[in-house]
Amino acid sequence: MRSFQSHSLSFKRVFLSLLIGGGVLIPSAYAAKKGSVQVLETSNTRSVDLRRSELKLNNGYDNNSLQINLNPAVRYQEMDGFGAAVTGSSCFNLMKMSKSNRMKFLKETFDPHKGLGYSYIRIAIGCSDFSMSEYTCCDTKGIENFALQSEELDYIIPILKEILKINPDIKILGSPWTPPRWMKVNNLGEKQPFDSWTSGHLNPDYYEDYGTYFVKWINAFEKEGIKITAVTPQNEPLNRKNSASLFMGWDEQRDFVKKGLGPKLREAGLNTKIYVFDHNYNYDKMEDQQSYPLKIYQDSEADQYITGAAYHDYGGNRLELNKIHNARPDRELLFTETSIGTWNRGQDLGVRLIGDMENVGLGTVNNWCKGVIVWNLMLDSDRGPWRELGCKTCYGAVDIDRADFKTITRNSHYYIIGHLSAFVKPGAVRIDGNNQSAEGIIYAAFENTDGTYALVLLNKNEKDTKVTVTVDNNSFVHTVLAQSVVSYKWRK
Incomplete structure (x- = not known):
């Protein structure tokens, strides 16, 4: 497997960095004591940076403040968790750290009791656009040739094992960017071989083999002690241009689910969830692909295998989530990818913290998503390692300085996930x-x-805004800093 290529451009850091082992450490999440309210705050200026404090419950009532009255009798979705993608690039950077610094960062991020408690991870099935090379786990024709590759064995699995020691209940979602090239054809009419990592269609003749591929991949990880919670049949199925990709229209995905993936998972006795779609709110403006998940749900043979649908936010409006939920409230929703980069001033916390919390953190949850996952957990200070045809302009949830693989800059995505995962635990409603x-x-x-x-x-x-929060005849008053995010946790 060839080594990473990395961009040589440097960029100016516009806000403070965290020096692991010598600087400001992430405050621990901690159990709410009766009669107190635990508080976690971050401002977009970083004047307050994951600051922990405590309020007294029933510390007064202010009629002149904004009144927030909670009603636990009206209940919505149960939450599965919040997290980030652990890509090949992320694992490469983590492995470049000293073990002590890496464990400190992973504990601060994933520990459900003393850290931020990230609780959901997304990984690629085979390569992604942030992998060491283009590859699948069966590049030699014949499903009997399936085998995990260097990226899984040397990077992904070792990091996942370290995370699982910190949080054994972490959920993991797997998504393929491409099937093996020998399974691809140019289109479903001509069905000519399509020997390319980019684009193409899945040959229906290989639906069963590709379903077996998923089963072998899940079983291979479970043999390493890593349980796969869920899969999507294809990352961004309407995107032909990614460095590793496959076009899979809704009718093709429907047929693969009912003829390959679903039956093979069931035959193997696996309870791995299937989330269809895994792409943008606007279906990349393709008229015949609108309401993609709903069209698949209409087929009872496919629908029996499906848990729900997954979405990204690179196009369209999050209100699409509400539309899909209202049409099929018995099906779940996950938000599985968003990225920050040079195109949206991704390292400017003053710009990104507020917008990302509104649109990604809270906007998805308030539109029925059970889980929220952002893209790369960690990239380096040159926005990599990246591959040609991959994204050269993306930032990670955190960025690590290539000069020492020690100094970490936390970006908006790290904060928005952390503010949710610290106090909102899996199973919360x-x-x-x-x-x-x-x-x-x-x-x-x-x-x-x-x-x-x-x-x-x-x-x-x-400007600072005073709020009074009331539930179950208990209340507390707090002045929320301007342009900030704050999380509260308290016991009845």
Whole structure:
């Protein structure tokens, strides 16, 4: 397997960095004590950076503040978790760190008790556009030739094992960017071989073999002690241009699910969930692909195998989530990818923290998503390692300095996931509340399985805003800093 290529451009850091082992450490999440409210705050200026504090429950009532009244009797979706993609590039960078620094970062990120408690991971089935090379786990024709490759064995699996020691309950979603090239054809009419990593269609003659490929991949990881929670049949099935890609229209995905993937998973006795689609809200503006998941659900043979649908936000509006939920409320929704980069001022926390929390963190949850996963957990200070035809302009949730593989810059995606995962635990149920988008305040509220409440709130205003939060005849008052995100957790 050839080594990474890395971009040589450097960029100016526009905000503070974290020096692992010598600087500001992420505060621990901790259990809510009765009579107190635990608080976690971050401002877009980083004047407050994951600051932990404590309020007294029933510390007063302010009629002149914004009133937030929660109603736990009105309940919405159960949450699965929040996290980031652990790509080949992310693992390469993590492995370049000293073991002690890497473990410190992973504990701060994934520890459900003393850290931020990230609880969901996305990984590629084979290569992605942030892998060491283009490859699948069966590049020699014949499904009997399936085998994990260097990227899994030397990078992905070792990092996942370290994470699982920290958080054994982590959920993992697998997504392929491409099937083996020998399974590809130019189109379903001519069915001519299509020996390319980019684009092409899955040959229907190989639906069963490709379903077996998924089973072998899941079993290979489980033999390493790594349980795969869910899969999607194809990453970005309407994107032909990615460095590794496959076009899979809704009718093709329907047929693969009902003739290959679903039956093979069931035959193997696997309860791995299947989330269809895994692409943009606007279906890349393709008229015949609109409402992609709903069209698949209409086929009862395919529908029996499907848990729900997954979405990205590179096009369209998050209200599409609400539309899909309303049409099939018995099917789940996941948000599985978004990226920051040079195109959206991804390293400018002053710009990105507020928008990303509104649109990605809270906007997806308040439109029925059970989980929220951002793209690369960690890239380096040259936005890599990346491959030709891959993204050269992406930032990670955190970026690590290539000069020392020690100094870390936390970007907006790290904060928005952390503010959710720290206090909103898997199994929590989203609950109702008033004034969810009043006076520049946006929030989502939850009841955890241990009986605690959690509230994640965004203040878009350019001034501090006082809020009074009330539930179960208990209340607390807090002044939320301007342009900030704050998470609360308290016991009944």
